[in-house]
Amino acid sequence: MTTITRSEVVAVVIAQGGETHAPSLAAAGADRVLIIDNSSLGPVCGRAVGNVLAGAVERETPYAILFASTADGRDLASRLAARLSLGLTGDAIDLEIDDEGQLVQLKPALGGNVVAPILSKTLPNLVTLRPGLLTPASPSRAPMFASSGRNFRKTQKGRDLARARVVVGLGMGVGEDEVAGLVEVARSLGASVATTRDVVHAGWLPQQLQVGISGRSIAPTVYIAVGIRGAFNHTVGLQRAGIIVAINQNRRATIFRSADFGVIGTWQEFLPPLINELRPVLASLTSG
Numbered sequence: 001m002t003t004i005t006r007s008e009v010v011a012v013v014i015a016q017g018g019e020t021h022a023p024s025l026a027a028a029g030a031d032r033v034l035i036i037d038n039s040s041l042g043p044v045c046g047r048a049v050g051n052v053l054a055g056a057v058e059r060e061t062p063y064a065i066l067f068a069s070t071a072d073g074r075d076l077a078s079r080l081a082a083r084l085s086l087g088l089t090g091d092a093i094d095l096e097i098d099d100e101g102q103l104v105q106l107k108p109a110l111g112g113n114v115v116a117p118i119l120s121k122t123l124p125n126l127v128t129l130r131p132g133l134l135t136p137a138s139p140s141r142a143p144m145f146a147s148s149g150r151n152f153r154k155t156q157k158g159r160d161l162a163r164a165r166v167v168v169g170l171g172m173g174v175g176e177d178e179v180a181g182l183v184e185v186a187r188s189l190g191a192s193v194a195t196t197r198d199v200v201h202a203g204w205l206p207q208q209l210q211v212g213i214s215g216r217s218i219a220p221t222v223y224i225a226v227g228i229r230g231a232f233n234h235t236v237g238l239q240r241a242g243i244i245v246a247i248n249q250n251r252r253a254t255i256f257r258s259a260d261f262g263v264i265g266t267w268q269e270f271l272p273p274l275i276n277e278l279r280p281v282l283a284s285l286t287s288g
């Protein structure tokens with residue numbers, strides 16, 4: 001955003017000892033870092049922190065304020081909106097600057113079937129953004145996750161889904177009994193595993209692996225979608241993926257609209273030969 005609007009990027013850290021984050025924020029593109037030490041103010045989402053932040057906004061008069069769509073971010077953004085009488089766009093998935101320099105906030109609407117452009121009537125623009133959807137200016141460090149699903153007891157050691165270069169996505173078409181076996185296949189490739197909300201709801205894999213509108217956003221070099229229909233709610237989390245390979249037995253499956261390579265057929269028949277063929281390429285990606 002700095003280059004497009006030629007404006008300054010200010011990162012706000014609300015934490016005790018927040019100075020420790022300043023170098024990494026500067027490395028990621030922050031021109032300035034404001035630190036709010038909340039040790040005597042109370043929780044991040046509390047009234048006192050909201051008041052301090054509102055004071056900073058009134059002093060600095062920024063063009064836009066972006067919050068992560070986390071519990072704290074949503075809470076703080078709403079407090080700010082109420083206090084300063086500003087509009088607020090919640091859960092945007094992307095941002096653009098139009099020809100007139102306005103911030104276009106892109107937000108899924110109508111059950112995720114369209115992406116609506118939102119323009120604020122008030123300034124500063126106030127937006128909450130789903131974490132992970134924007135490409136960081138320099139490599140970001142994402143936390144490791146611990147898994148909790150029934151068939152996925154171990155952690156993906158060192159293979160953070162957010163940073164994985166090869167990801168195998170397992171959908172409902174995989175079938176409950178086969179999930180564990182395919183997780184092992186993914187591991188043998190050095191790949192991470194992702195999944196859909198329906199699989200998570202079925203309890204086959206943990207929520208931490210869900211990709212999509214209410215899950216994570218990932219940016220692998222290669223994504224192999226196995227038995228995944230390709231609902232927008234899932235593919236929105238793949239916007240930054242490189243090559244998407246899909247195997248689905250239904251030729252009309254919407255995943256083929258997102259895929260660079262599609263195999264129409266069952267994964268039972270086509271996944272093993274596909275993996276044999278791709279193994280050397282995938283190994284070169286995951287070993288780096």
Ligand SMILES: Cc1cc2nc3c(=O)[nH]c(=O)nc-3n(C[C@H](O)[C@H](O)[C@H](O)COP(=O)(O)OP(=O)(O)OC[C@H]3O[C@@H](n4cnc5c(N)ncnc54)[C@H](O)[C@@H]3O)c2cc1C
Pocket residue numbers: 170171172173174195196197198199210211212213214215216226227228229230231232233234247248249250253265266267268
């Ligand atoms: C508010 C909201 C938020 C949501 N958020 C998310 C989200 O964050 N992430 C997400 O993923 N979903 C999300 N969803 C759900 C989403 O809309 C879809 O329902 C879900 O992604 C479908 O999961 P699926 O593709 O695994 O299952 P299905 O829709 O059941 O598709 C299974 C696919 O497997 C194929 N198949 C079956 N057997 C085989 C076989 N043997 N070989 C090959 N292919 C086979 C079928 O042809 C089918 O296309 C959300 C929904 C709502 C309403």
